[in-house]
Amino acid sequence: MIPAPADTGIARPETDDPAQARCPYIVVRDPDIVREVLRRPAEFSPANALVAVTPLTGRALRVLQRVRFALPPVLASNDTDTHAGIRKIVAGYFTPATVAAMEPRIRELAQEAARNAADQLARSAQVDLVQTVAAFPPAIVMLELLGLPVRDLADLKRWSLDSMELFWGWPGEARQLELAHSAADFYVWLRQLVTESVTTPGRNLFKSLAEHGLSTPEICSLGYFLLIAGQETTTQLISTTLFRLLEGSSPVAWKDAASEEGSRSIVRHVLATESSVPTWRRVAAHDTNLEGAPIPAGTEILLELSGNHLTVPAETRGSSPRTQEAQHKPPAAYGLVFGSGIRRCLGAKLAELESAIIVQETASALPRIQLRDYQPEWIRFLSFQAPRTATVTNRQG
Numbered sequence: 362m363i364p365a366p367a368d369t370g371i372a373r374p375e376t377d378d379p380a381q382a383r384c385p386y387i388v389v390r391d392p393d394i395v396r397e398v399l400r401r402p403a404e405f406s407p408a409n410a411l412v413a414v415t416p417l418t419g420r421a422l423r424v425l426q427r428v429r430f431a432l433p434p435v436l437a438s439n440d441t442d443t444h445a446g447i448r449k450i451v452a453g454y455f456t457p458a459t460v461a462a463m464e465p466r467i468r469e470l471a472q473e474a475a476r477n478a479a480d481q482l483a484r485s486a487q488v489d490l491v492q493t494v495a496a497f498p499p500a501i502v503m504l505e506l507l508g509l510p511v512r513d514l515a516d517l518k519r520w521s522l523d524s525m526e527l528f529w530g531w532p533g534e535a536r537q538l539e540l541a542h543s544a545a546d547f548y549v550w551l552r553q554l555v556t557e558s559v560t561t562p563g564r565n566l567f568k569s570l571a572e573h574g575l576s577t578p579e580i581c582s583l584g585y586f587l588l589i590a591g592q593e594t595t596t597q598l599i600s601t602t603l604f605r606l607l608e609g610s611s612p613v614a615w616k617d618a619a620s621e622e623g624s625r626s627i628v629r630h631v632l633a634t635e636s637s638v639p640t641w642r643r644v645a646a647h648d649t650n651l652e653g654a655p656i657p658a659g660t661e662i663l664l665e666l667s668g669n670h671l672t673v674p675a676e677t678r679g680s681s682p683r684t685q686e687a688q689h690k691p692p693a694a695y696g697l698v699f700g701s702g703i704r705r706c707l708g709a710k711l712a713e714l715e716s717a718i719i720v721q722e723t724a725s726a727l728p729r730i731q732l733r734d735y736q737p738e739w740i741r742f743l744s745f746q747a748p749r750t751a752t753v754t755n756r757q758g
């Protein structure tokens with residue numbers, strides 16, 4: 362472990378929490394330095410993108426090995442020159458024109474979900490907006506765009522959250538074993554879907570990847586990441602946005618979120634302040650340096666993409682850490698929340714469009730609601746966050 366220089370926005374977290382104290386990462390918070398790391402992919406590799414934050418125990422590994430679960434580097438964790446060609450194939454399913462053409466379908470799904478929420482509210486006096494409006498539309502849209510069958514959605518949602526916890530959470534041994542069983546079930550389902558899809562008539566992503574020369578384990582690895590990243594992250598962004606709007610802590614009022622402009626602006630605000638993907642990892646591919654600090658090969662780096670970034674104005678550099686801590690920039694430029702450079706998120710436009718439409722339609726269909734539970738449980742993993750529920754009732758008076 363090397364000490365991180367205090368005046369660069371690069372730091373090891375200082376905390377009394379023993380779990381956090383074991384943080385093995387150098388944390389980069391300054392948006393300019395985050396951007397620099399992302400723009401130097403040869404030195405700061407994404408090879409650790411899918412490495413389990415909590416090392417897998419022998420028992421959990423055996424559960425995964427029994428189904429031949431494997432995540433060879435294909436897309437998000439691929440630092441070789443095959444990345445560009447594979448990315449191009451995936452990008453072909455999310456072109457700006459394809460995403461724009463999907464807008465009426467997204468609106469239809471959003472309206473249907475909001476109507477269901479209103480019906481449920483009328484029947485039972487309360488409704489959880491995470492389950493009724495945020496959970497399923499992003500999964501349906503993603504599967505339709507990829508040319509894959511829309512099926513087993515409830516399983517897909519459960520597997521996604523379980524896999525996020527297995528790879529980005531801090532499960533104890535017993536919980537890890539449960540999560541490993543869930544990931545194994547997901548993987549078996551996925552391999553079946555891949556096998557089927559490569560011979561199905563018509564265009565679909567898995568067939569395109571097979572035609573590009575990818576093996577079944579490689580397609581499964583890409584599918585495992587994409588089927589989670591391509592929908593659960595959006596569900597979580599919608600969940601946080603709805604919760605903050607209803608909590609009354611956001612700069613946009615609930616009634617204003619019913620307009621196109623209001624919903625877009627609140628989604629951008631939540632992305633900048635507490636995105637569903639608040640951090641992402643890199644690892645130093647060889648000895649290098651960052652802002653003058655030596656970074657040995659193998660150093661793991663945690664990039665803060667969203668939130669309240671610490672910054673150190675030039676005039677206070679070299680002063681005490683306490684003085685520096687007092688200096689905070691406004692939340693990071695929204696521009697970093699989907700990454701930057703050759704690996705920038707391929708679903709950025711889609712995620713924003715879906716979130717804004719779902720928030721807008723929900724606020725339109727349910728104008729007179731209030732939160733029932735102001736302190737829900739939150740998903741808090743290394744790189745994912747959102748309230749697990751946003752339960753509402755009709756507004757009194």
Ligand code: HEM
Pocket residue numbers: 399407436437438448451455503587590591592594595598636637638640641666698699700701703704705706707708709711712713
């Ligand atoms: C709110 C929703 C989302 C957020 C905050 C988000 C954020 C991110 C971030 C931070 C990365 C890592 C970028 C890097 O390594 O430099 C990423 C990668 C990626 N995302 Fe997203 N994402 C979201 C939704 C989506 C959706 C809806 C899709 C597709 C349907 C998607 C597809 C991808 C892909 C394919 C990559 C890997 C790109 C590559 O390695 O070349 N994401 N995303």
